[in-house]
Amino acid sequence: MRVVIQRSKNSNCIVDERVVSSIDKGFVILVGFTTDDNINDINYLVKKIINLRVFNDDLGLMNKSIIDINGSILSISQFTLYADTKKGNRPSFINAMKKDAAEKLYELFNQELSKYVPTYSGVFGADMKLNIYNDGPVTIIIDSKER
Numbered sequence: 001m002r003v004v005i006q007r008s009k010n011s012n013c014i015v016d017e018r019v020v021s022s023i024d025k026g027f028v029i030l031v032g033f034t035t036d037d038n039i040n041d042i043n044y045l046v047k048k049i050i051n052l053r054v055f056n057d058d059l060g061l062m063n064k065s066i067i068d069i070n071g072s073i074l075s076i077s078q079f080t081l082y083a084d085t086k087k088g089n090r091p092s093f094i095n096a097m098k099k100d101a102a103e104k105l106y107e108l109f110n111q112e113l114s115k116y117v118p119t120y121s122g123v124f125g126a127d128m129k130l131n132i133y134n135d136g137p138v139t140i141i142i143d144s145k146e147r
Contacts, residue, residue: 001041002081004030007138013122014129021120026071028132032081033097033105041144046112072118077106
């Protein structure tokens with residue numbers, strides 16, 4: 001399981017020219033699943049995400065978590081995080097989890113996150129447009145297989 005976390009001042013997700021979800025301060029998380037991901041990967045990443053200290057304290061140091069700042073999460077499914085670009089110029093997505101299984105894990109991931117912070121999502125499998133006001137910019141990539 002791989003996530004790209006972006007610290008955000010405000011962001012939204014648009015599907016069919018309609019805003020389906022939005023957040024103010026918090027994280028935009030792009031999340032992708034690979035073939036052998038399971039609940040252990042979800043639990044690991046949820047713990048990492050909610051405790052990640054990348055928000056500024058009163059001294060301007062990145063010392064606060066998303067919980068500390070009462071932030072929100074905009075979670076967006078993105079199978080392209082498992083693009084294999086080793087051969088040729090057209091990426092292969094063979095390492096991405098199949099749609100039905102990935103959708104179940106994505107829903108579970110969002111449910112687990114929502115136990116700690118307000119969590120909003122895009123529409124799984126849809127053509128989504130994201131407006132991300134990246135704060136910093138701060139962007140962190142975490143892969144559950146690289147612990």
